[in-house]
Amino acid sequence: MTMPNQTAPIPEFAKRLNGLSNVRLPLWALPADWPQQAGEPVNADIIFNQGLIASLKPSSSQHSDLWDLQGALALPALIEPHAHLDKTFTLTRSRPAAPGLLAAIEAMHQDRQYWTAEDLRQRAAKGVTWAAANGVTHLRTHIDWFAATPPLAWLEMNNLQQPGITLERVALAPLGLFADADNANAIAQAVAQSGEHSLLGGFIHSSNWDPAAMSNLLHSATRWQLDLDLHIDEELSPLANGLVWLADYLSQHPFPGHICCSHGCALASGSEQQSKQVLEVLAKHRVTLISLPMTNLLLQDAVVGRTPRQRGITLIKEAQTAGIPVLIGCDNVQDAFCPAGSYDPLDTLTCMLFTAQLDSVFDQHSRLICDLSALTGKLAAVSPLAPGSPASLVIFPGSDSVTWPLNSAARLVINRGRLTHQRTWKQELSHES
Secondary structure: OEEEOOOOOOOOHHHHHHEEEEEOOOHHOOOOOOOEOEEEEEEEEEEEEEEEEEEEEOOOOOEEEEEEEEOOOOOOOEEEEEEOOOOOOOOOOOOOOOOOOHHHHHHHHHHHHHOOHHHHHHOOOOOOOOOOOOOOOEEEEEEEOOOOOOOOOHHHHHOOOOOOEEEEEEEEEHHHOOOHHHHHHHHHHHEEEEEEOEEEEEEEHHHHHHHHHHHHHHHHHHHOOOOOOEEEEEOOOOOOOHHHHHHHHHOOOOOOOOOOEEHHHHOOOOOOOHHHHHHHHHHHOOOOOEEOOOHHHHHHEOOOHHHHHHHHOHHHHHHHOOOOEEEEEEEOOOOOOOOOOOOOOOOOHHHHHHHHOOOOOOOHHHHHHHHHHHHHOOEEEEEEEOOOOOOOOEEEEOOOOOOOOOOOOOOEEEEEEEEEEEOOOOOOOOOOO
């Protein structure tokens, strides 16, 4: 018996990648007037030219030189909006002593004794290699930062290179480091002078809450023209202050850059009225909300011997209704925070499918793992597959739009018009009587 997820041999002409024909694309990535048939968008022909998309049109029989995908699903290039390359693949030496977020933090503090330059390089390189093979072209990693000067991991990640992937770094400092205005300014200055693709972050939790430090964090980011990506309200307490404070601050002090708020679990624990007010302000200021379902499901409401009662995710549907850009990320991979993971955004989306009860996953919610403009704050006027965009796609042979992202291990990765990775899923089972 052959498992259904296997790719057919790639024709020689396909390796030249003049383009693709008869490919099934998600509705959200197509023009508003794209024709439909039987309730689904018709398949597309995509022509490549020098690594860019030259044209995107409904399929026809005029392009015999294109690779006929026979209706296979394809997405624009995937993104990983929230990872921790400095922590990854440390599970075997840093298992937490108890469930929950704070125990995982303590285990990771103990693991730092092993964080040499070579250790960091080896683990991080493995992570980005896996991500590239899964179809990721843009990865944002948070890096723990505990002093005014950059940590070793920050410097090592700057030298990390993986063909086809743009790597962003976020300085993840505990909120207490910003309590002193001069120290906050020094951290922001160091980040700003680290070059492009560098952002300021912070870990904001009820255990370290300090409104003065929050003000210093925002002021220093403004002074050094830095975008923000905050670990904020990663808890289920209705008394968490982070997002409520941020909404009030933005109402009085518009922020000149872009802000991503990662986690935001506490939104699901407060009152409906309060969450609605917060979401309205975040939407007005184009703040992006990033949900991390796998780690938050594991770490929130975690008690030994007790089934969790709460889901541990933020209000993604309400955020979408309010007009807030929403993304989902893997967060931690095989470390004290999350023992699983493979840098595959489809794993994250599969988890969110059941956690948040998503529907129309391929045609609508696949955007949660593809929308680069939501991550960077640079508003895209056109689809990521519009002419002039990079010819970067991920193809899922053997999948269908109803059951995807399940049964989607096989894939082909095209990066700027070149076929860079091919993964098949083939297993022969035999029975002898």
